[in-house]
Amino acid sequence: MYAIVQARGRQLKVTPGAVVEIDGVPGEKGSEFQFEQVLLVEKDAGDIVAGAPFVANAKVLGVVDGEARGPKIRVFKKKRRKGMRRTKGHRSTYTQIRVKEILV
Helix, strand or coil, X not given: CEEEEEECCEEEEECCCCEEEEECCCCCXXXXXXXXXXXEEECCXXXXXXXXXXXXXXXXXXXXXXXXXXXXXXXXXEECCCCEEEEEEECCEEEEEEEEEEEC
């Protein structure tokens, strides 16, 4: 059984027991989290339920496991022959969510 959910502008394939990382969502460790925008659900029997755009009354329940930081990304800009160079960077914070169950 799996589901495809939309979270923070991205689509994720989730299965019960899996740990997924989504862009920083405020939540304390151990708190409940719920994905309400479910795009597709594949049941154990192989039946596929697709939404238009979301599956009605479908939810994915999970628990917040904590936070993690992504890799540091460096952005370097340069204009040739002008002496202009600029370096910036950032490091994204992700929230780890352990999926408990998929409700259809």
